[in-house]
Amino acid sequence: MKVLLIEDEPSVASVINKSLSESGYSLSIAPDGNTGLDFALTNDFDVIVLDIMLPGINGMQLCKTIRDHKIDTPILFLTALGTTENIVAGLNAGADDYLVKPFKFVELEARIRTLARRRGAPIDQEETFRAGDLYVNRSSKIVKLKDEPVSLTATEFRLLEFLVRNTNKVVSRIEILEHVWGINFNMGTNVVDVYINYLRKKIDTDPANKLIQTVIGMGYMFKV
Numbered sequence: 671m672k673v674l675l676i677e678d679e680p681s682v683a684s685v686i687n688k689s690l691s692e693s694g695y696s697l698s699i700a701p702d703g704n705t706g707l708d709f710a711l712t713n714d715f716d717v718i719v720l721d722i723m724l725p726g727i728n729g730m731q732l733c734k735t736i737r738d739h740k741i742d743t744p745i746l747f748l749t750a751l752g753t754t755e756n757i758v759a760g761l762n763a764g765a766d767d768y769l770v771k772p773f774k775f776v777e778l779e780a781r782i783r784t785l786a787r788r789r790g791a792p793i794d795q796e797e798t799f800r801a802g803d804l805y806v807n808r809s810s811k812i813v814k815l816k817d818e819p820v821s822l823t824a825t826e827f828r829l830l831e832f833l834v835r836n837t838n839k840v841v842s843r844i845e846i847l848e849h850v851w852g853i854n855f856n857m858g859t860n861v862v863d864v865y866i867n868y869l870r871k872k873i874d875t876d877p878a879n880k881l882i883q884t885v886i887g888m889g890y891m892f893k894v
Contacts, residue, residue, distance in 0.1 A: 671786055672696045674713070676706030676720035676732070677748070682771075686719075689775050695782075703727030710736050715743050716786045719778075722749040722760070730763045737764035742811075742824045744785035748778070758861050764825060767852045784852060799834050801881055801894040804873055806834055813873065820872050825850065829865050830873070833882065833892035842889040866890060 673695050677683040683699050690697050698713070700706035703726035710718060710732075718736070722729035733745055747760045750771040757768045767781050797809040805814040811827055813820040822830065828850045833841070843862045851861075866882060874881050883891045 671716045671782075672698070672714070673782060674698050674700065674706065674709050674715040674718045674720075676700045676703065676709075676718070676724065676729070678702055678721060678724050686775075686778070690779070690782075693779060701725075703729065703732045707732055707735060710741060710743070711739060717782050718743050718745045719748050719782070720745065722747060722751050722756070730759060733760070733763040733765050737824055746781055746785060748773070761825070761851055761861055762864070764823060766825075781852070801834075801837075801892075802876070802879055804881065806830065808834070815873055815875070822869075822872065826865060826868055826872070830869055833869075833890065837892050837894055840885045840888050840891045845889070 671694075673690060675683060675686055675690075675697055677686070677699065678701050680701075683701070687697050687699060698709055698715070700709050703724040705726075706718075706720060706724070707727060709715075720729050720732060724732065727735070729747060729749065733747075736743070736745065744766045745764065747765045747768045748771065749756070749760075749768075760768050766785055769778060769781060797807060799806045799808070803816045805812075805817075807813075808831055811822075813822055813827070813830070829846065832846065832849050846862050850865075870882055881892055881894065883893050885891055
């Protein structure tokens with residue numbers, strides 16, 4: 671498995687490099703945001719692990735830039751900034767997971783494996799899906815509304831895909847956090863609601879036929 675580590679603290683990078691290498695990972699290390707961006711844009715990695723406080727381009731901006739280039743490689747923030755606001759900001763920037771320093775290496779490796787499995791998970795339903803004027807191709811990640819392309823971020827697409835896979839079923843916010851963001855606890859934030867609203871603005875424009883429905887006190891349903 672190929673992992674890109676973007677970390678400016680040599681001692682931290684050295685420990686992670688040693689541990690991951692001993693576990694059979696192939697690790698590339700970038701000491702700053704600019705180098706990390708160059709690595710991310712010119713190589714294919716299974717997972718990207720990056721700090722937020724980086725020289726050059728900071729981690730938040732780096733994550734956004736990677737996503738702007740339509741790179742869907744799973745991104746794990748590894749940082750000492752562990753407040754709820756920082757976690758939400760990182761997820762909103764396009765990250766898939768967030769691990770706070772200091773951390774146990776076994777947890778880091780477990781999260782890397784989980785993110786890599788998620789990216790390589792086989793499609794367990796039909797690759798294409800239609801609901802009214804909405805078309806979704808889960809393999810090519812193409813989304814169209816009334817035959818016009820819809821541009822979604824990687825996180826927005828994962829959310830839509832999860833809702834589609836659970837068509838006509840109520841899914842809770844906790845289930846969405848776990849399957850879309852890889853977080854199995856309630857952060858006490860409205861990140862799910864924010865992304866639901868993002869999706870609604872892009873794909874749910876017919877007021878007479880709402881696809882994404884709010885089920886008060888329970889969660890959301892993609893209804894067709």
